[in-house]
Structure formats: structure tokens, C-alpha cells
Amino acid sequence: xxxxxxxxxxxxxxxxxxxxxxxxxxxxxxxxxxxxxxxxxxxxxxxxxxxxxxxxxxxxxxxxxxxxxxxxxxxxxxxxxxxxxxxxxxxxxxxxxxxxxxxxxxxxxxxxxxxxxxxxxxxxxxxxxxxxxxxxxxxxxxxxxxxxxxxxxxxxxxxxxxxxxxxxxxxxxxxxxxxxxxxxxxxxxxxxxxxxxxxxxxxxxxxxxxxxxxxxxxxxxxxxxxxxxxxxxxxxxxxxxxxxxxxxxxxxxxxxxxxxxxxxxxxxxxxxxxxxxxxxxxxxxxxxxxxxxxxxxxxxxxxxxxxxxxxxxxxxxxxxxxxxxxxxxxxxxxxxxxxxxxxxxxxxxxxxxxxxxxxxxxxxxxxxxxxxxxxxxxxxxxxxxxxxxxxxxxxxxxxxxxxxxxxxxxxxxxxxxxxxxxxxxxxxxxxxxxxxxxxxxxxxxxxxxxxxxxxxxxxxxxxxxxxxxxxxxxxxxxxxxxxxxxxxxxxxxxxxxxxxxxxxxxxxxxxxxxxxxxxxxxxxxxxxxxxxxxxxxxxxxxxxxxxxxxxxxxxxxxxxxxxxxxxxxxxxxxxxxxx
Amino acid sequence: xxxxxxxxxxxxxxxxxxxxxxxxxxxxxxxxxxxxxxxxxxxxxxxxxxxxxxxxxxxxxxxxxxxxxxxxxxxxxxxxxxxxxxxxx
Numbered sequence: 001x002x003x004x005x006x007x008x009x010x011x012x013x014x015x016x017x018x019x020x021x022x023x024x025x026x027x028x029x030x031x032x033x034x035x036x037x038x039x040x041x042x043x044x045x046x047x048x049x050x051x052x053x054x055x056x057x058x059x060x061x062x063x064x065x066x067x068x069x070x071x072x073x074x075x076x077x078x079x080x081x082x083x084x085x086x087x088x089x090x091x092x093x094x095x096x097x098x099x100x101x102x103x104x105x106x107x108x109x110x111x112x113x114x115x116x117x118x119x120x121x122x123x124x125x126x127x128x129x130x131x132x133x134x135x136x137x138x139x140x141x142x143x144x145x146x147x148x149x150x151x152x153x154x155x156x157x158x159x160x161x162x163x164x165x166x167x168x169x170x171x172x173x174x175x176x177x178x179x180x181x182x183x184x185x186x187x188x189x190x191x192x193x194x195x196x197x198x199x200x201x202x203x204x205x206x207x208x209x210x211x212x213x214x215x216x217x218x219x220x221x222x223x224x225x226x227x228x229x230x231x232x233x234x235x236x237x238x239x240x241x242x243x244x245x246x247x248x249x250x251x252x253x254x255x256x257x258x259x260x261x262x263x264x265x266x267x268x269x270x271x272x273x274x275x276x277x278x279x280x281x282x283x284x285x286x287x288x289x290x291x292x293x294x295x296x297x298x299x300x301x302x303x304x305x306x307x308x309x310x311x312x313x314x315x316x317x318x319x320x321x322x323x324x325x326x327x328x329x330x331x332x333x334x335x336x337x338x339x340x341x342x343x344x345x346x347x348x349x350x351x352x353x354x355x356x357x358x359x360x361x362x363x364x365x366x367x368x369x370x371x372x373x374x375x376x377x378x379x380x381x382x383x384x385x386x387x388x389x390x391x392x393x394x395x396x397x398x399x400x401x402x403x404x405x406x407x408x409x410x411x412x413x414x415x416x417x418x419x420x421x422x423x424x425x426x427x428x429x430x431x432x433x434x435x436x437x438x439x440x441x442x443x444x445x446x447x448x449x450x451x452x453x454x455x456x457x458x459x460x461x462x463x464x465x466x467x468x469x470x471x472x473x474x475x476x477x478x479x480x481x482x483x484x485x486x487x488x489x490x491x492x493x494x495x496x497x498x499x500x501x502x503x504x505x506x507x508x509x510x511x512x513x514x515x516x517x518x519x520x521x522x523x524x525x526x527x528x529x530x531x532x533x534x535x536x537x538x539x540x541x542x543x544x545x546x547x548x549x550x551x552x553x554x555x556x557x558x559x560x561x562x563x564x565x566x567x568x569x570x571x572x573x574x575x576x577x578x579x
Numbered sequence: 580x581x582x583x584x585x586x587x588x589x590x591x592x593x594x595x596x597x598x599x600x601x602x603x604x605x606x607x608x609x610x611x612x613x614x615x616x617x618x619x620x621x622x623x624x625x626x627x628x629x630x631x632x633x634x635x636x637x638x639x640x641x642x643x644x645x646x647x648x649x650x651x652x653x654x655x656x657x658x659x660x661x662x663x664x665x666x667x668x
Contacts, residue, residue, distance in 0.1 A: 080599050080626070089625035116627065123633050131595050131630050 003238045007217050009188060011233035012199045015208035016247050017186025019163030021226040021237070022155055023218050024171075025110070032147070032155070033107035035224040036098070044098045048091070048105045051145035056085055058141060080131075084138040090116070104158075105146050113139035155182045165228050167218045167235065173307050176201045177282070186228030188213055188235040191474060200281065200301075203532050210235060212474050262293040266540045268548040274522065276540055277333075277530040279508055283322055286329040288533035293540075296333030298530020299395075299456070299508040300326055302379065303340045316378040316385075323386035334393050336456070336506075336530075338435065339379060341397035343368040360470065365398025365435075370407055380415045384426040395433035395456050400440045405432070405451045433504070437461035442490040449501035456530075457494060459509025463487055481564040482511040488524065488559055488567065495525040506530050515542040520571055522548055523555030550574070581649040583656070584641050589663035592636045597664040598629035604659055610646025612656070623656070 023033045036044055059082055084090060090112065097108035113135060120132035155164065165186045166179055176187065176198045186208040189198070202209035208230025223237035227247055236243060266276045277298030278289045283305075289297060305314045305322065326335045343364030356362040369376035386392050396408055412428055419426040434441065434448050437458030441448060445455060459482055464471050466486055469479040481487070491507075498505035506528040511517050513531035515538055521529065522543075531539060554574045558567045587593060593601070593616075605612050605623040612623035616638050621628025623642065634640060640660060644652040659665075 080595060083599055083602055083626040087625050087627045089622055089627045116631075119631055123631070125592070125594075125633060125635065127591070127594055128630055128633055134595075135627070 003223075004240045004243060005223070005237040007188065007213050007235040007237065009210040009213040009217075009233050009235065011230050012211045013202045013207065013209040014230045015186070015206065016227060016229050016231065016250065017163070017165050017208050018227045018239070018244060018247060019165045019183075019185055019225065021223050022164055022166045022184070024166060024168035025218055032104075034104050034158075035102045036104050037102075041099055041102070044105050044108075045095060047146065048094060048098065048109075051105070051142050052085060052091065054145035055138070055141040056082065058145070059085060081134050081138050081141075084134050085141070090135075090138075106143060109139060109142055109146065155179060155184065165226050167213070167226070169218055171198050173198050173201045173304075176207075177205075177307060180205050180207055186230065188217075188226075188228055190215055190217055201304075205282070205284075206534055212477075262291075262537060262540075264540065264544065266295070266543050268522070268543055268546050270548050272527075272548045274543045275528045276536055276543070277336075277506065277508075277528065278533045278536065279530050280326070280533075283325060285533065286325055289329050292533040292536040294333075294533060294536055297326060297330045297335040298506045298528065300335065300337045301341065302337055303342050306340065306342060313375060313378075316382050319379060319382035320385045323382055323392060324389050327386060327390035327392055331390065334391055334431075336393040336395055336433065337383065338395050338397050338456075339366065339383075340369050340375065341365050342375075360464075366396045366404050366408065367398060367400075370404065370411070373411070376411070377415060380411055381419060381426075383430065384412070384415055384419055384428055385424060387427040387430045388425040391430075393431045393433060393454070395435055395454070397435045397458070398437060398461070399434040399448065400438050402444070402447060402451060405434060405448070408432075436494050437465070439466050439490065442466075442494055445494040446497035446501065449497050449503045452503060454504030454506070455494060455498050457491060457505070457507045457509060457526075459487070459491075459507060459511045462490065462509070463511075466490065482509070482514075483517065483520065483558075483567045484564045485559060485561050485567060488520070488555070491521075491524050491526070492555075492559060499525070504528065513539060515539060516568075516571070518542045519546055519551055519574075520555055520558060520567070522546060523551030523553075523558075525552070525555075580643060580645045581653045582641060582643045583653045584639055585657045585660045587634055587636050587638045587640060587660060589666045590636055591666070592638065593629060593632060593634040593640075595630065597666070598626055600664055601629060601656070601659060602626050604655055605652070608644070608646070608648045608652040608655075610644045610649045610652050612645075612652060613643050614656075615641040615643075 021034060025033060063079065093112045094108045097103045097111055098105060103111060116135055117132050120129055120135065123129050162183060164184045165188070166184050167188045169190045171179070171187065171189060184207070187202055188210045190213045191211065199209055199211070208228045210228060210230060210233050213235065225238055227236040227239050227244065229236060229247070265273065267273050275295050277296045278292065278294035279299040279301070280286060280289070280297050281301045281304045305319065323337060326337060329335070341364065343359060343362065363371065383392065383394055396404065399405065416426060416428045431453035433454040433456050434452045435456050435458045436442050436445055438461070442462065449455060460471070463480055463482050467479050467481060467484060469476050471477065471480050495505060505526065507521060507526050508530040512521065512529040513535035518539060529539065554571065558570050561567045561570060589597065591597065602624055613620050614623045614629070614632070616632045616634040619632055621632055623629065642653055642656050
């Protein structure tokens with residue numbers, strides 16, 4: 001009988017990964033589950049026994065505190081919980097699941113408690129039904145005692161050197177990074193969209209990611225292994241040997257065909273050079289700039305350093321060294337560092353320390369850094385010091401008005417005089433750019449261009465803000481349409497503004513890595529695309545297959561379209577394979 | 580093995596506090612102790628088992644004790660139940 005089952009989601013990061021399944025259950029991943037091997041049974045049983053002792057101690061000290069404060073009567077409640085904790089039947093059921101069903105302790109415990117709670121719920125006596133509360137509390141105390149570590153730490157401890165895949169409700173970017181370091185090769189999430197920060201991390205690390213799995217999908221699978229098929233958006237639980245073989249063979253297949261193009265020039269059929277740069281998130285990725293033949297680094301997302309170091313704030317020296325590496329990796333081409341784009345959602349919450357009802361419209365990007373000089377100054381000083389090492393370009397995220405540019409320049413002056421009085425080597429003549437990722441900035445791009453050396457279109461946020469759509473909200477994710485005529489019109493306006501002011505312009509959003517959008521972007525007048533390194537060969541191949549001369553007319557027609565769907569069909573009709 | 584049957588006469592039946600007294604008492608003996616209510620049989624040293632037994636007033640509990648101190652255990656348990664778990668009613 002086949003045990004293979006399939007969960008359907010949306011493909012976010014392509015590629016496939018196969019491995020042992022780890023499920024992070026619950027919104028804060030209080031339970032993580034996997035099937036243990038025969039030789040792990042003993043250690044899981046010991047872990048359970050240890051947790052009982054820890055929980056018992058915790059319970060005793062709580063009981064003593066409560067009895068001291070309010071008397072023995074109420075302290076007795078904890079006595080009942082103590083009986084639960086030492087209950088031979090309860091522990092027996094958990095042990096049985098570990099031993100016979102090969103569940104890890106956390107899983108065995110929660111499965112037992114869930115099962116018992118159902119039995120309590122079916123009792124006739126309301127008085128007895130209420131005792132379920134004690135069981136629930138004891139279950140939680142045991143779980144706390146078992147999981148004294150974060151899920152990534154646990155995964156790293158339990159599975160050294162094994163290929164793993166993870167299913168979770170959601171993952172923070174830092175969890176995703178740490179899990180990848182613990183050997184996780186692919187992710188399946190219940191939430192999340194195309195451009196969530198976790199998706200950006202997964203893309204950066206080249207790990208397939210599927211989002212939009214059914215709610216509670218993660219709690220369901222009673223499976224040992226899984227394949228994450230990021231190409232078709234499927235999670236295959238306990239795959240049949242034939243299925244595994246098929247995927248293993250496909251993994252050896254194409255992709256590599258594109259490598260020869262690394263040494264080819266990025267020019268259109270009619271000889272127009274299109275510059276392809278790399279987006280870099282993590283220092284680990286710097287070698288990819290050369291591997292994939294990027295002509296420079298168009299976007300280094302410096303805030304990822306924060307995520308990695310979280311909750312510690314990276315030091316000025318640490319940042320300076322990293323920027324040196326960045327400059328060296330890009331040489332002889334330029335490297336663009338984007339100043340910390342913190343805030344908004346999930347990224348480095350511990351740094352911001354403010355509660356915002358609507359963080360995406362709140363203190364983020366340049367707004368945050370200009371307010372938090374304590375954090376920002378170390379970065380600006382590191383930038384000035386690194387500029388003495390080699391050519392560096394700097395761009396500011398989330399610019400909405402010209403004043404922000406002025407304020408930043410003042411801060412540069414200030415840091416410059418500090419460094420001067422300290423006798424540290426520095427230069428302030430880096431080229432400065434503004435990100436265009438808010439509609440207000442797009443519509444004053446001509447004015448912003450007077451004050452900077454280049455503009456950079458961040459289409460991910462621009463689409464989000466222009467379409468008023470939360471890109472992580474699965475209910476409205478369909479409205480996240482990078483090819484909507486409104487977006488194309490803004491892009492066209494920015495292209496014109498940059499051209500007239502004779503400043504540089506790069507696109508660094510994910511749309512630049514979509515081969516179906518390449519023709520349209522070139523038609524709109526864009527010549528510099530900054531994309532995730534692994535997409536470079538594919539986009540270069542696309543560039544080399546296009547005749548630039550006809551593309552402007554196609555783009556003009558698209559600007560008059562009524563919808564993203566119409567744009568796609570126009571591009572398709574022109575034989576430029578959109579959609 | 581020693582066994583004994585005793586009827587629950589306290590109003591609340593084998594509720595949480597009564598069950599917890601029963602576990603405490605059972606834990607003082609080294610023998611294995613089970614208790615049945617109708618078709619269901621559970622360990623008397625398990626609060627969980629006793630509560631899920633859901634024995635109301637009027638239920639007949641059948642204790643079975645097996646081990647060195649089984650006679651003392653049976654007598655003590657019967658006394659606890661017939662003495663209404665030390666409750667007034």
C-alpha cells in the first residue's frame with residue numbers, strides 16, 4: 001500500500017529538496033516533530049524522564065511560592081498537577097508513542113495530551129471535564145522542559161549531517177538562516193508570499209520554498225520523509241521509491257545547461273549591452289558574484305547582518321570588514337550597499353522596540369535609521385572607512401521625500417568630522433543613490449534625481465505600496481501584480497526622470513529576475529538589472545535572445561493596457577513569452 | 580491477589596480531590612492496584628485513570644490488589660471509599 005501523500009501550495013522559490021521531515025508545529029513552533037530511529041529511542045526516553053524532573057522542580061517551587069502567598073488550600077491545586085506529572089498512565093502513553101510509533105518526545109507528548117483532552121471533553125460531569133485544565137497545564141510544563149532550545153538549535157543537535165526539509169506555519173528570516181545552517185534543504189509554509197523576507201532568504205540560500213499550504217497542514221503529516229518540489233509547489237510526504245528516483249534524476253538534469261552563458265556577454269541580438277548585477281544578502285554569497293558572472297553588486301541588503309547577529313547589533317569594525325569584502329568581490333565593478341532596511345515586519349524587531357499597529361507604513365528604512373542614530377552611525381562610519389578601501393556606492397531605502405537625502409548627507413558630514421578627529425582613514429566621496437520603492441518617490445523621481453547620483457527601483461515594495469496589498473496576506477496576494485499598468489507607468493516615469501537628469505538607474509526587485517518580464521523592462525528603457533545571482537544565467541540567455549529595437553513599441557502598448565492580464569497577453573502576442 | 584467491591588456513597592463521586600486522595604493512599608503500598616467501574620479498569624495510582632473512570636455516586640468500584648501488601652491495601656482503600664473520602668456528605 002502506498003503511503004505517499006501530496007500537499008499543495010504555491011511555488012515561491014524553485015528547485016527541489018528531499019530529506020527527513022521536521023515539522024515545526026504551532027505558531028511559535030512550541031512543538032517540533034520528526035520520526036526517530038531505533039537507536040534514538042533510549043535517548044528520547046531519557047530526555048522525557050529528564051523533562052519530568054525539571055517540570056516537577058518548577059512545579060514544586062511554584063507551589064511553595066503560592067502556598068506562602070495565599071495558603072495551602074490553593075497551593076493544593078499544584079499538588080493535583082504534581083500527581084498528573086508523575087502519573088504512570090500519562091507517562092506510559094507518551095513512552096509507548098516514543099517506543100512503538102517512533103515519535104520524538106515533544107510530538108509523543110502533545111499527541112498523548114491531545115488524545116486525553118478529547119476523552120476529558122466527552123465526560124458527562126462538568127466537574128471532571130474541568131480537570132482537563134490541569135492536564136493541559138502539565139502538558140505545557142513538560143513541553144517547556146523538553147524544548148529548552150529554539151527549534152533551529154534542536155534541529156542542529158538532533159540531526160547532524162542529515163538532509164532535512166522543514167514544514168512550518170511560518171518562519172522568521174533568522175530561523176530560516178539558522179535552519180539552513182543546521183542542514184535544512186527546503187521549506188514548506190502555511191503562510192507567506194512571493195516576496196516575504198523569508199522567501200528572500202530562501203532564494204538567497206537557493207533553498208526551495210513553498211507557501212500557502214492549507215492551514216494546519218503542518219500538524220497533519222505523520223510522515224518520516226518528504227520532498228519539497230518548489231517547481232510545482234508540492235510537498236510529497238513519504239514518497240514512493242519511484243517518486244524519489246524521479247526527483248533525484250531530475251535534480252541532475254537541466255539548470256547546468258545555462259552555465260556556458262556565464263562567459264558570454266550580456267547583449268541583445270542587436271548588440272545593446274544590458275548590465276546584469278547581483279543582489280547579495282549574506283556574506284556567504286559573495287563568491288557567487290564571480291561564479292555567475294555578475295557585473296557588480298547592485299544591491300547588498302546590509303540588514304541581513306542584523307538578522308544573523310540578532311539580537312546583537314553588529315559593530316562598526318565588523319561592518320567595515322564586511323564592506324571591504326563586498327568591494328573586493330565586486331571589483332573591478334562597483335558594489336552598492338543599501339543602508340539598513342529595518343522595521344516594517346519581522347526584521348530585527350528587538351532593535352526597534354516600538355509597537356506599531358501598522359509597521360509596513362511605519363518606522364522603517366531611512367525613517368528608522370535617521371531616528372536611531374545609535375545604530376545608523378556605526379553603519380555610516382563603516383561606509384566612510386570602507387570607501388577609503390575602494391569604490392563603494394550607497395543607497396537609501398524607503399525614501400519618500402528630498403529632505404531625507406539632505407539629512408543623510410548631514411549625518412555623513414558629522415561622521416566624517418568624527419573620524420577625522422580620531423585620525424581614522426576615510427572618504428566621503430561615495431556615489432549616493434535613492435531607492436524608488438514608494439509611489440511618492442516614484443512621482444518625484446525627477447526632483448530626487450537632482451540630489452543623488454543614481455536611482456534604484458525596488459519593485460517589491462513599490463508594487464506593495466502602489467497596489468495597497470500586503471504581499472504576505474494570502475487572501476490578497478493575487479493583487480500583487482508587478483506588471484499592472486500602474487506600476488509600468490511609474491517605472492516609465494522614473495526611467496524618463498533618470499535619463500533627463502543623467503543619473504544611473506537599476507532595477508533590483510524580483511521582477512528583474514523573471515525572464516517573462518525581461519522584454520518589457522528593456523522596452524520601458526531599463527538597461528541595468530540587479531538580480532539574485534543564480535538567476536543571472538537564465539536572464540542573460542533571455543537578454544541574448546531579444547531584439548531591442550521592437551521592444552519600446554510593445555512597452556508603449558502595455559502602458560495603455562487596462563490590466564496586468566492584458567499586459568501579459570500583449571507581451572505574449574509580441575512573441576516575447578510572458579505569463 | 581485480593582479483591583473487594585465497594586459502592587461510592589459521597590455525593591460528588593470520584594471527583595478530583597477524592598481521586599487525588601485515592602492516589603496518595605495507593606502510592607503508600609507497593610502492590611499493583613487496579614480499580615474497575617463497570618467495564619473499565621484503570622491503575623489506582625493514576626489520577627488520570629481515576630478521573631476518566633468518571634465514577635459517580637452509586638457506582639460500584641472493584642479493587643484488585645496484587646503484591647506483598649495486597650491485604651492491607653485492599654482494606655485501606657475500601658475504608659477510604661466507604662468513609663466517603665473523609666467528606667461530610
